[in-house]
Amino acid sequence: MPWLRVVEAFKSPPGSRVTIKGWVRTRRDSKAGMSFVAVGDGSCFEPIQLVVPSSLANYESEVLRLTTGCSVEAEGELVASQGKGQAVEVQATSLKVVGWVDDPDTYPVSAKRHTFEYLRDVAHLRVRTNTFGAVARLRHTLAMGIHRFFDERGYFWVHTPIVTASDCEGAGEMFRVSTLDALNPARTPEGRVDWAQDFFAKEAYLTVSGQLNVETYACALSRVYTFGPTFRAENSNTSRHLAEFWMVEPEMAFADIHTNMDVAESFIKSLFRCALDERADDMAFFNQHIDKTVIDTLTKTIESPFERITYTEAVNILKKQIASGKKFEYPVEWGANLQAEHERCLTEEVFKRPVIVRDYPKQIKAFYMRLNNDGRTVAAMDVLVPGIGEIIGGSQREERLDVLDARLEETKLQKEAYWWYRDLRRYGTVPHCGFGLGFERLILACSGMQNIRDVIPFPRTPGNAKF
RNA sequence: UCCCCGAUAGCUCAAUGGUAGAGCGAGCGGCUGUUAACCGCUAGGUUCUAGGUUCGAGUCCUAGUCGGGGAGCCA
Numbered sequence A: 001m002p003w004l005r006v007v008e009a010f011k012s013p014p015g016s017r018v019t020i021k022g023w024v025r026t027r028r029d030s031k032a033g034m035s036f037v038a039v040g041d042g043s044c045f046e047p048i049q050l051v052v053p054s055s056l057a058n059y060e061s062e063v064l065r066l067t068t069g070c071s072v073e074a075e076g077e078l079v080a081s082q083g084k085g086q087a088v089e090v091q092a093t094s095l096k097v098v099g100w101v102d103d104p105d106t107y108p109v110s111a112k113r114h115t116f117e118y119l120r121d122v123a124h125l126r127v128r129t130n131t132f133g134a135v136a137r138l139r140h141t142l143a144m145g146i147h148r149f150f151d152e153r154g155y156f157w158v159h160t161p162i163v164t165a166s167d168c169e170g171a172g173e174m175f176r177v178s179t180l181d182a183l184n185p186a187r188t189p190e191g192r193v194d195w196a197q198d199f200f201a202k203e204a205y206l207t208v209s210g211q212l213n214v215e216t217y218a219c220a221l222s223r224v225y226t227f228g229p230t231f232r233a234e235n236s237n238t239s240r241h242l243a244e245f246w247m248v249e250p251e252m253a254f255a256d257i258h259t260n261m262d263v264a265e266s267f268i269k270s271l272f273r274c275a276l277d278e279r280a281d282d283m284a285f286f287n288q289h290i291d292k293t294v295i296d297t298l299t300k301t302i303e304s305p306f307e308r309i310t311y312t313e314a315v316n317i318l319k320k321q322i323a324s325g326k327k328f329e330y331p332v333e334w335g336a337n338l339q340a341e342h343e344r345c346l347t348e349e350v351f352k353r354p355v356i357v358r359d360y361p362k363q364i365k366a367f368y369m370r371l372n373n374d375g376r377t378v379a380a381m382d383v384l385v386p387g388i389g390e391i392i393g394g395s396q397r398e399e400r401l402d403v404l405d406a407r408l409e410e411t412k413l414q415k416e417a418y419w420w421y422r423d424l425r426r427y428g429t430v431p432h433c434g435f436g437l438g439f440e441r442l443i444l445a446c447s448g449m450q451n452i453r454d455v456i457p458f459p460r461t462p463g464n465a466k467f
Numbered sequence B: 001u002c003c004c005c006g007a008u009a010g011c012u013c014a015a016u017g018g019u020a021g022a023g024c025g026a027g028c029g030g031c032u033g034u035u036a037a038c039c040g041c042u043a044g045g046u047u048c049u050a051g052g053u054u055c056g057a058g059u060c061c062u063a064g065u066c067g068g069g070g071a072g073c074c075a
Helices: A006-011 A116-120 A130-152 A211-221 A257-278 A280-290 A294-303 A311-323 A340-350 A401-410 A415-426 A439-447
Strands: A017-030 A034-040 A048-053 A071-080 A088-099 A204-206 A223-231 A244-253 A307-310 A355-361 A377-385 A389-397 A432-438
Touching: A006 A017, A006 A048, A006 A088, A017 A048, A017 A088, A034 A071, A048 A071, A130 A223, A130 A257, A130 A280, A130 A439, A211 A223, A211 A244, A211 A415, A211 A432, A244 A257, A244 A439, A257 A280, A257 A294, A257 A355, A257 A377, A257 A389, A257 A432, A257 A439, A280 A294, A280 A439, A294 A439, A307 A311, A311 A340, A311 A355, A340 A355, A340 A377, A340 A389, A377 A432, A389 A439, A401 A415, A432 A439
Parallel strands: A048 A088, A307 A355
Antiparallel strands: A017 A034, A017 A071, A034 A048, A071 A088, A223 A244, A244 A432, A355 A377, A377 A389, A389 A432
């Protein structure tokens, strides 16, 4: 009898003889001489119902003792269901218990509602719930969608390093990577820690971005992207930050900020479409139980163009909002960073759809962003979406060596440390651009989930690296 | 890191400074082609930790730990 995943069983014709393997979700007994056992194996949202007759030899001894979480292996015939609630079910001819649940009373994910906060403490078991199973499948589907999007457009996936010994990565606290004895490190004659004796013979860290590395590949392969884990040692305690998260960073040669915006917009839309088309079962669940507007939001986002404005226009719009009575905690002033409340106002109240803001004052952006002709703004862009805020940050890169050097000087960075980055501008430089998309923030947007800790299997945050 | 809120049964939550309760889950029984099943019974507690105030603290005070919401940093 062929072993079918539940998702395959649902697609098989009635009369098929099948083997199902999975975990018990619920059990209901009927005095009509049978038990109904819902079994899920994670292959799709819906569990499949086994109809287990009381005539089985182990019915009294085992089937009636099944509880949520037990693993089972059942054989039977796929039949049209006599009951409501499911089209097909398995009329079981045998049911073998593979693994019991030790103590059903304390099984952490019993068949009842649990809060997400509680489930984070049992992250090893929470994926057995409806919500976390759906998130896990959506996460996979979006990851595959990302690779497909770029593959179809001729981008090459570049595996930029996780460990970086070049201190070129700029802003953001980094995690140190070291094999020195923390209690008794090698020391220089002056008594300082002697990093020359460390594993990489210099200070090393976990990457905060693959961008600088991937630029080198863009300046040879033309269209490339990275997709991998990223680490930030910031003490951020919010529902939108993780110490370890996944980031997608495309980088394109012979392309300017406008191409960058075009790619970012079609990228987001493509992924929203991917979620709706390929995870319809899980999306229906999210829409019903997590966020009743999520499918509508994704659909509308796909159908309408993103708003595109400059930072200067954004400031003017926000000032008009204030003039007509809108209250902000922080002032709106040209030259200052847009606060979360300002970004939210733009995307949620003024335009009510995704907004791309570009051309920010150079003093609030990174050294590598291309200086505009006005001499005071750079070709940077942020994509803001309702409910999440910033989901993408990117820019056209400064390809002119003299301008780059001037910016390095302005921001008090050491030219020598960026020697290979500067080489790209010395040898056949080209206009190029790219952006970074927070993968978990994308999953938040697609699912309607509220907390970023619930869309990654094992979240790492300040003070927490359990599991 | 800053501001605010919280921690009581396996889970979600009640309890005026005066005998710690309910719903769900679990166990047992009943009923039923069941499906958030339903009905009855039973078990289940170091009230986060350490101090303090009080005749008496789940409740008030102090410190800590953990969690949530918001802010900053960003993706």
